[in-house]
Amino acid sequence: MAVALGTSPRKLLYDFGSKQELVGAVLAEARRGAERLTHGLPATGATVHERLRAIWTC
Structure with a gap:
């Protein structure tokens, strides 16, 4: 993760305190x-397909 973010593992641990954090x-x-x-999005009344389409178009 550190490489992908352009930083070092030590810096990440410094910033977050621990891997768990x-x-x-x-x-x-x-x-x-x-x-x-x-x-x-409507909590009820919409099919899974309709909810996923609404998320995709956001």
């Missing part, structure tokens, strides 16, 4: 991204 931050951001994609 880093993974937690990544998962939290992924959750926020999913919430942004699904915000405003």
